[in-house]
Amino acid sequence: MATCEVCGNHYGMTFEVHAAGAVHVFDCFACAIHRMAPICEHCRVQILGQGVEADGHWYCGAHCARAEGKVGIVDKV
Ligand SMILES: [Zn+2]
Numbered sequence: 279m280a281t282c283e284v285c286g287n288h289y290g291m292t293f294e295v296h297a298a299g300a301v302h303v304f305d306c307f308a309c310a311i312h313r314m315a316p317i318c319e320h321c322r323v324q325i326l327g328q329g330v331e332a333d334g335h336w337y338c339g340a341h342c343a344r345a346e347g348k349v350g351i352v353d354k355v
Pocket residue numbers: 282283284285286287304305306309
């Protein structure tokens with residue numbers, strides 16, 4: 279039994295996510311997304327795909343990066 283670090287659920291089927299040297303424990307993907315997904319700095323959507331990083335800022339896609347004045351950003355394919 280482990281405890282989800284987001285909702286505190288005690289659950290037998292938790293899973294771990296290893297990121298940046300830390301280990302996070304979740305009971306479901308919804309909680310993992312809530313905790314781990316970066317937020318687009320333009321439209322505030324949670325970034326579930328690769329996203330776009332520009333000058334240390336995260337955006338959901340190139341269109342949001344451009345809307346914030348970042349130039350030369352193209353979507354990764
Ligand atoms: Zn949870």
